[in-house]
Amino acid sequence: MNLFLAMLPTIMTAxxxxxxxxxGELVVERSGVLNLGxxxxxxxxxxxxFAGAQxxxxxxxxxxxxxxxGAAFSLLFGFLTLTLVANQVATGLSLTIxxxxxxxxxxxxxxxxxxxxxxALPIPGLAEIPVVGPILFSHDLIFYLSIxxxxxxxxxxxxxxTGLELRSIGDNHDSAHALxxxxxxxxxxxxxxxxxxxGLAGAQLSLVxxxxxxxxxxxxxxxxxxxxxxxxxxxxxWVLVGAYLFGxxxxxxxxxxxxxxxxxxxxxxxxxxxxxxxxxxxxxxxRRLTLMNTPACxxxxxxxxx
Amino acid sequence: MASSSSTGDAAxxxxxxxxxxxxxxxxxxxxxxxxxxxxxxxxxGENGAGKSTLVKMLFGVLEPSAGAIRWRGDPVAIxxxxxxxxxxxxxxxxxxxxxxxLTVAENIALSLDDAVPIERIAKEAARLSxxxxxxxxxxxxxxxxxxxxxxxxxxxxxxxxxxxxxxLDEPTSVLTPQEADRLFETLEQLRGEGRAILYISHRLExxxxxxxxxxxxxxxxxxxxxxxxRETVGSLAGMMVGGEVEGIADSGLSPxxxxxxxxxxxxxxxxxxxxxxxxDVTLAVRSGEILAIAGVAGNGQSExxxxxSGETLVADAAAVRIDGxxxxxxxxxxxxxxxAGFVPEERNGHGAVGSLALSQNVMLSRHASDSRAYLAxxxxxxLKEGSVRETARRIVAAMDVRxxxxxxxxxxxxxxxxxxxxxxxxxxxxxxxxxVNQPTWGVDAGAAARxxxxxxxxxxxxxxxxxISQDLDEIFEIATRIAVISGGRLSKAEPSATMTRERIxxxxxxxxxxxxxxxxxxxx
Numbered sequence: 001m002n003l004f005l006a007m008l009p010t011i012m013t014a015x016x017x018x019x020x021x022x023x024g025e026l027v028v029e030r031s032g033v034l035n036l037g038x039x040x041x042x043x044x045x046x047x048x049x050f051a052g053a054q055x056x057x058x059x060x061x062x063x064x065x066x067x068x069x070g071a072a073f074s075l076l077f078g079f080l081t082l083t084l085v086a087n088q089v090a091t092g093l094s095l096t097i098x099x100x101x102x103x104x105x106x107x108x109x110x111x112x113x114x115x116x117x118x119x120a121l122p123i124p125g126l127a128e129i130p131v132v133g134p135i136l137f138s139h140d141l142i143f144y145l146s147i148x149x150x151x152x153x154x155x156x157x158x159x160x161x162t163g164l165e166l167r168s169i170g171d172n173h174d175s176a177h178a179l180x181x182x183x184x185x186x187x188x189x190x191x192x193x194x195x196x197x198x199g200l201a202g203a204q205l206s207l208v209x210x211x212x213x214x215x216x217x218x219x220x221x222x223x224x225x226x227x228x229x230x231x232x233x234x235x236x237x238w239v240l241v242g243a244y245l246f247g248x249x250x251x252x253x254x255x256x257x258x259x260x261x262x263x264x265x266x267x268x269x270x271x272x273x274x275x276x277x278x279x280x281x282x283x284x285x286x287r288r289l290t291l292m293n294t295p296a297c298x299x300x301x302x303x304x305x306x
Numbered sequence: 307m308a309s310s311s312s313t314g315d316a317a318x319x320x321x322x323x324x325x326x327x328x329x330x331x332x333x334x335x336x337x338x339x340x341x342x343x344x345x346x347x348x349x350x351g352e353n354g355a356g357k358s359t360l361v362k363m364l365f366g367v368l369e370p371s372a373g374a375i376r377w378r379g380d381p382v383a384i385x386x387x388x389x390x391x392x393x394x395x396x397x398x399x400x401x402x403x404x405x406x407x408l409t410v411a412e413n414i415a416l417s418l419d420d421a422v423p424i425e426r427i428a429k430e431a432a433r434l435s436x437x438x439x440x441x442x443x444x445x446x447x448x449x450x451x452x453x454x455x456x457x458x459x460x461x462x463x464x465x466x467x468x469x470x471x472x473x474l475d476e477p478t479s480v481l482t483p484q485e486a487d488r489l490f491e492t493l494e495q496l497r498g499e500g501r502a503i504l505y506i507s508h509r510l511e512x513x514x515x516x517x518x519x520x521x522x523x524x525x526x527x528x529x530x531x532x533x534x535x536r537e538t539v540g541s542l543a544g545m546m547v548g549g550e551v552e553g554i555a556d557s558g559l560s561p562x563x564x565x566x567x568x569x570x571x572x573x574x575x576x577x578x579x580x581x582x583x584x585x586d587v588t589l590a591v592r593s594g595e596i597l598a599i600a601g602v603a604g605n606g607q608s609e610x611x612x613x614x615s616g617e618t619l620v621a622d623a624a625a626v627r628i629d630g631x632x633x634x635x636x637x638x639x640x641x642x643x644x645x646a647g648f649v650p651e652e653r654n655g656h657g658a659v660g661s662l663a664l665s666q667n668v669m670l671s672r673h674a675s676d677s678r679a680y681l682a683x684x685x686x687x688x689l690k691e692g693s694v695r696e697t698a699r700r701i702v703a704a705m706d707v708r709x710x711x712x713x714x715x716x717x718x719x720x721x722x723x724x725x726x727x728x729x730x731x732x733x734x735x736x737x738x739x740x741x742v743n744q745p746t747w748g749v750d751a752g753a754a755a756r757x758x759x760x761x762x763x764x765x766x767x768x769x770x771x772x773x774i775s776q777d778l779d780e781i782f783e784i785a786t787r788i789a790v791i792s793g794g795r796l797s798k799a800e801p802s803a804t805m806t807r808e809r810i811x812x813x814x815x816x817x818x819x820x821x822x823x824x825x826x827x828x829x830x
């Protein structure tokens with residue numbers, strides 16, 4: 001139990017980038033757009049945040065740079081798929097490849113440079129509560145943002161008129177258009193929100209998780225985030241569960257490897273993936289609920305007849 | 307609220323020379339139309355006559371290429387559906403613009419311009435639905451509702467905006483006769499309030515019954531304006547098609563003894579939340595007869611078709627029998643090898659691939675059943691292009707398919723011609739069993755007559771023909787026996803000579819639906 005409590009802060013830090021990227025992508029997909037470029041937007045966010053922090057000396061300025069870069073990079077995807085109606089799958093994949101290459105080029109001179117870490121911001125009062133305080137309320141800003149974002153996205157999607165419009169556009173863009181909603185405009189905003197979240201996730205990696213720049217440092221987290229969205233049946237709260245589960249098993253298996261139980265390390269390394277997939281498949285076993293939450297227009301191009 | 311005094315000559319909405327071109331094709335060509343308050347105005351025309359294009363322009367979905375729209379005499383530009391609603395125009399679409407994953411109240415909220423809290427909308431919707439006799443549960447998910455209930459949502463959400471002109475696009479094509487009667491009462495109530503209704507339909511009986519004036523379109527032009535109550539169905543049809551519709555020769559079929567396709571106590575659970583489960587479906591079609599299955603869309607027709615064609619396999623192989631053999635677990639190709647042919651409801655993407663040439667579409671349904679004729683080279687399975695093209699030519703000639711070019715893409719054909727080709731593709735094999743789902747859905751009158759004639763001829767040659775259709779006129783025209791599907795259950799087939807429309811209507815609603823109807827009548 002003590003070991004688990006000791007691991008908890010690390011688990012949270014490991015889960016945060018997945019959570020951020022997945023919640024952003026969830027909003028994008030709820031609007032009916034499939035952006036497979038999460039990995040690319042994330043790594044662009046990571047390198048820009050690192051560069052921004054180096055240039056200004058402030059990790060917070062770096063974080064803002066990461067968010068803006070992610071959003072700007074997603075705009076490229078938006079322009080290609082929404083305005084020029086290019087294939088979303090192909091464009092998303094190219095975005096990832098472009099992001100990985102571009103970030104390697106931009107970050108070439110940063111390799112080996114010591115990074116600037118974003119420090120913890122204990123919340124006065126709450127952080128002093130025994131046991132719970134250090135675990136929940138003594139984190140960095142990005143962690144707090146990630147939790148707030150899940151709550152905000154849930155509230156936005158299911159409690160506000162704009163959220164209802166966004167869901168309806170993902171469900172049936174032709175009907176939404178016929179009702180006079182700006183399908184393309186809403187999708188642009190959703191895509192940019194997704195880009196900003198992926199950028200923030202990348203910033204967390206290069207400013208909090210491992211404060212340095214290494215090429216390909218996202219290491220497939222963008223893809224995990226994409227899978228989380230699907231397995232969570234496009235529900236923000238279940239994305240949170242999935243991200244934390246993945247984080248917990250990843251950290252847990254590191255410790256297990258250290259203890260050396262005689263289990264092949266390759267098997268342990270695959271545990272986070274296996275465990276997450278198994279649990280989320282069980283969650284999404286209710287076919288009715290899944291189909292009700294699946295955006296019916298996901299990935300379909302929209303061309304208004306005018 | 308609507309001004310009730312404008313029932314006179316003053317037009318509420320009028321158009322002058324309204325035109326919409328797509329490239330060089332004019333879908334609407336110089337249309338003059340005028341609608342007054344307090345009238346139900348019919349817009350008549352065949353599929354492709356330009357009705358939908360016209361109303362899309364009136365509702366701001368399409369931009370006119372030329373011409374003017376006037377509202378109470380003043381020129382207006384209707385740039386979006388929102389603008390149309392602000393002007394006072396509401397529309398109930400043929401293909402509902404509903405969101406299946408959302409609730410009734412959410413769907414209604416979305417069509418209102420102001421951000422009103424959901425609870426208030428639910429209340430207001432409940433009040434309106436009571437007032438106009440359109441019962442609705444605001445918290446139900448649309449995916450769980452019947453087509454008739456979905457239409458009520460569309461109507462209620464249109465009424466919430468207090469429109470002075472309501473456009474209804476083919477409103478009864480999805481309703482049972484009883485549901486349609488209820489709709490007509492609502493429409494008369496609205497007319498009594500001084501609102502104008504533009505009623506689009508190709509059901510002439512209905513138009514004669516409830517409409518005060520009619521405008522007829524053909525090939526994008528106005529070809530007639532009349533008082534439908536003074537016309538006959540024949541004269542209205544003449545205006546629509548521009549000539550007499552070719553009648554069908556009397557079917558006069560004499561069924562044989564052999565049962566060629568049957569299901570026995572067939573039960574299949576629903577495959578998705580949006581589909582219907584089949585319960586205890588028993589049917590038998592004998593050689594030389596046409597069994598027609600009537601029913602309102604979404605009552606298990608597609609599910610039944612999928613089970614018969616082999617797109618859905620059933621656990622009990624003996625529950626589906628084709629030509630005396632257990633077929634419930636046979637693949638589509640295996641069933642075709644037993645001598646069956648299938649024509650699905652959707653011609654685009656299901657019955658044919660639009661981007662492929664007609665000859666290539668021949669191969670889609672016949673690659674296995676006629677492999678000797680079309681494939682060479684043993685395991686290499688090379689296409690014999692010559693004989694495939696020859697077959698395509700034969701089908702085109704047999705079914706009078708109008709096309710441009712020698713072997714054009716399927717998507718270049720009009721709906722009616724493509725449907726003729728798809729039906730012809732199956733008939734060309736001379737199948738002993740033919741199962742057709744909605745053979746003339748969205749097809750012009752000429753093509754529909756040709757297809758029905760071909761189905762009758764096939765039955766006369768000894769085949770068992772099973773037709774699933776929503777079109778009662780069609781069913782009475784061709785069927786030897788009629789059964790009705792409702793909520794996944796199939797009624798016992800009865801000879802069409804003794805079947806009446808009223809009886810079919812009652813069977814369509816199911817026993818439950820009838821009870822609901824009387825309850826409401828009592829309440830109001």
